[in-house]
Amino acid sequence: MDNTDPMAIQLEGLSQRFGRTWAVNRLDLNIATGEAIGVLGPNGSGKSTLLRMLTTLLPPTRGRGKIFGCDLVRQSGEVRRQIHWLGHDFNLYTQLTAIENLKLFFGFQGAKADTRLIRQALEKVGLIPAADKPVSAFSAGMRKRLAMAKIFLKKTPLILLDEPHTNLDREGRDLMNQMIAQWKKEGATLMLATHDHSTVLPLCDKILVLNNGEKTYFGPTGDLPKEIEL
Amino acid sequence: MKSFLRCAAAVFYKDLLSELRRREYVNSLLFFSLLTIFLFSFAMGTEPDLLRKLAPGLYWMILIFSATLALERSFFTELDAGCLDGLLLYSTSLRAVFLGKWASNFFFIGMVQILVALMMTALYNLESPRNPPLFFAGLLLANIGISTLGTFYAALVTQSRARQVLLPLLLFPMLIPLLLGSVYVTEYALSGDPFHQATLWLKLLVAYDSIFLAACFAAIEPLLEA
Amino acid sequence: MQNSKSKIQSFIVLMAVAFFLFAQYWGLFKSPPDQLMGHVQKLMYVHVPCAWNAFIAFFVVFISSFIYLIRKNPFWDRLAASAAEVGVVLTGLTLILGSIWGRPTWGVWWTWDARLTTTAILFFLYVGYLTMRSFVGDKDRRARLAAPLGVIIFLNVPIVYMSVRWWRTLHQVQSSPSTVDPNMVLSLRLNAFAILFVLILFIYHRYQIALLKDKQEEAL
Numbered sequence: 001m002d003n004t005d006p007m008a009i010q011l012e013g014l015s016q017r018f019g020r021t022w023a024v025n026r027l028d029l030n031i032a033t034g035e036a037i038g039v040l041g042p043n044g045s046g047k048s049t050l051l052r053m054l055t056t057l058l059p060p061t062r063g064r065g066k067i068f069g070c071d072l073v074r075q076s077g078e079v080r081r082q083i084h085w086l087g088h089d090f091n092l093y094t095q096l097t098a099i100e101n102l103k104l105f106f107g108f109q110g111a112k113a114d115t116r117l118i119r120q121a122l123e124k125v126g127l128i129p130a131a132d133k134p135v136s137a138f139s140a141g142m143r144k145r146l147a148m149a150k151i152f153l154k155k156t157p158l159i160l161l162d163e164p165h166t167n168l169d170r171e172g173r174d175l176m177n178q179m180i181a182q183w184k185k186e187g188a189t190l191m192l193a194t195h196d197h198s199t200v201l202p203l204c205d206k207i208l209v210l211n212n213g214e215k216t217y218f219g220p221t222g223d224l225p226k227e228i229e230l
Numbered sequence: 231m232k233s234f235l236r237c238a239a240a241v242f243y244k245d246l247l248s249e250l251r252r253r254e255y256v257n258s259l260l261f262f263s264l265l266t267i268f269l270f271s272f273a274m275g276t277e278p279d280l281l282r283k284l285a286p287g288l289y290w291m292i293l294i295f296s297a298t299l300a301l302e303r304s305f306f307t308e309l310d311a312g313c314l315d316g317l318l319l320y321s322t323s324l325r326a327v328f329l330g331k332w333a334s335n336f337f338f339i340g341m342v343q344i345l346v347a348l349m350m351t352a353l354y355n356l357e358s359p360r361n362p363p364l365f366f367a368g369l370l371l372a373n374i375g376i377s378t379l380g381t382f383y384a385a386l387v388t389q390s391r392a393r394q395v396l397l398p399l400l401l402f403p404m405l406i407p408l409l410l411g412s413v414y415v416t417e418y419a420l421s422g423d424p425f426h427q428a429t430l431w432l433k434l435l436v437a438y439d440s441i442f443l444a445a446c447f448a449a450i451e452p453l454l455e456a
Numbered sequence: 457m458q459n460s461k462s463k464i465q466s467f468i469v470l471m472a473v474a475f476f477l478f479a480q481y482w483g484l485f486k487s488p489p490d491q492l493m494g495h496v497q498k499l500m501y502v503h504v505p506c507a508w509n510a511f512i513a514f515f516v517v518f519i520s521s522f523i524y525l526i527r528k529n530p531f532w533d534r535l536a537a538s539a540a541e542v543g544v545v546l547t548g549l550t551l552i553l554g555s556i557w558g559r560p561t562w563g564v565w566w567t568w569d570a571r572l573t574t575t576a577i578l579f580f581l582y583v584g585y586l587t588m589r590s591f592v593g594d595k596d597r598r599a600r601l602a603a604p605l606g607v608i609i610f611l612n613v614p615i616v617y618m619s620v621r622w623w624r625t626l627h628q629v630q631s632s633p634s635t636v637d638p639n640m641v642l643s644l645r646l647n648a649f650a651i652l653f654v655l656i657l658f659i660y661h662r663y664q665i666a667l668l669k670d671k672q673e674e675a676l
Contacts, residue, residue, distance in 0.1 A: 382608070
């Protein structure tokens with residue numbers, strides 16, 4: 001990961017409107033490189049929308065955002081090259097095998113597939129025995145692990161995780177926590193959105209609480225007031 | 231440049247591989263074409279001279295309807311499978327994605343073209359074209375045009391409501407010049423075209439293809455960014 | 457501010473109505489009836505200017521869409537939508553009037569005349585454009601999707617016209633009158649300008665409605 005920008009995410013008045021509701025309303029945020037941020041809030045508070053806007057796939061209705069100094073709208077290509085996003089959809093092609101899906105990842109990036117790296121990634125997530133099986137035969141947990149494996153194939157300075165623990169069994173969750181710790185150690189900036197705070201709190205440096213699209217708290221995990229409605 | 235082409239190739243390869251493994255779409259597509267040919271026979275009677283005369287027009291009508299089905303596959307299935315985000319997020323360039331999708335549409339539509347031609351020749355007792363190069367030139371140029379505008383429009387309507395109706399609604403008027411050109415080229419190719427009357431229409435098809443290839447390529451990026 | 461806006465509007469309305477009435481009067485009473493078709497031919501004074509002005513409207517859609525792609529200012533998107541709507545209305549009028557003219561003149565409701573056919577195709581194209589717009593709920597997305605569409609559609613217009621013309625030369629069909637009395641030309645031009653003012657008025661008015669609608673949405 002080569003980026004020298006000290007500020008990973010800079011949001012100014014970022015807003016997103018769907019019909020008549022503001023899913024995200026005038027959000028100002030500054031996140032330094034290397035921080036792990038937990039985004040908490042009830043369902044419908046705007047967490048997923050926020051993450052989606054950071055991926056540039058959803059242009060903001062109002063406001064501006066910069067990721068490592070690149071504007072979300074005007075330099076969307078550069079932004080996309082620097083992020084990984086693990087959302088509700090796993091972006092897996094069910095007719096293809098695990099290995100083929102990972103090879104595709106390289107292909108989309110315009111690079112030659114690194115089979116050694118692919119094997120390493122599959123090993124890390126415990127999917128080697130299923131490597132040549134089509135994804136249609138995978139359980140939800142396995143699919144999530146395969147999606148996690150993609151993150152190994154390319155180190156990006158920013159990783160966005162939407163509900164990292166859903167679909168995973170106990171083992172899977174431990175794996176996820178391990179990986180999050182590993183990525184943190186490697187210097188990546190992380191953003192984890194979840195409505196289940198118990199799992200996420202220990203992993204994060206700072207917490208952002210959203211309610212109806214608005215920021216109700218942003219600060220260190222330790223200082224999170226207990227009265228905040230989660 | 232290399233990464234651009236690799237990305238397009240990856241998209242194309244993935245589409246092909248998925249389709250050939252599952253074969254749902256491809257099979258239904260081909261059966262639909264066959265069925266339509268039959269239906270036309272029932273609708274218009276089986277008088278051989280009439281069928282022969284109407285064959286070029288019929289061919290292209292069937293092709294355009296079948297092509298619409300093929301085009302749906304290129305973007306709608308990505309969205310339905312939850313893969314559209316990943317495709318747009320991780321690709322080197324949105325234009326490369328467009329090129330890849332264009333290529334897979336070109337492939338499937340080409341397949342339909344050949345198969346429908348064969349089926350119609352058999353069922354309507356047609357003779358093979360007297361001017362084969364002209365015939366294939368017509369197929370090729372039409373395919374390029376349909377793939378270009380078709381891929382563009384498929385991308386456009388993917389995330390809208392009623393996208394299955396919207397696609398033909400928007401696409402068909404655009405294809406009218408192409409339809410005209412293709413029908414005439416095919417007609418002349420079948421009869422041998424001794425007076426080279428097809429040249430005018432060929433020029434039209436070439437101009438049409440060039441203009442829209444350039445325009446769609448340029449316009450696809452702001453479109454997919456939306 | 458409000459005052460000057462309504463003053464402009466009143467001025468345009470006045471110009472449009474006055475001009476239109478004058479042009480219609482000229483067309484109906486001052487210019488001679490056609491040798492062959494009689495007074496029915498005077499429908500042409502509305503039919504043809506409608507077609508011309510529809511084309512102008514669609515050109516506005518093209519330019520506005522293109523500028524929106526570059527500048528992303530919602531003004532251009534609203535303008536494109538307004539122009540498209542007015543263009544579709546004018547195109548519809550052209551087709552209906554053409555049909556009404558054709559019936560007593562040639563005994564048919566529809567001729568596959570090159571210009572009329574092209575107009576029909578334009579009608580489909582821009583109805584499609586408006587339909588597309590109506591199916592996208594979010595204002596920004598709608599603008600971003602409609603702009604490339606607005607550009608691409610217009611590129612087809614010359615091609616459609618050429619190809620339909622060549623098509624018609626292969627199948628002989630009745631031709632429209634080519635020799636025109638100078639008085640008729642004047643009538644035609646007058647009406648063309650009259651409808652141009654009507655066009656501007658309608659687009660302006662439609663734009664204002666779109667602007668108000670957007671403002672209302674934002675206020676919520």
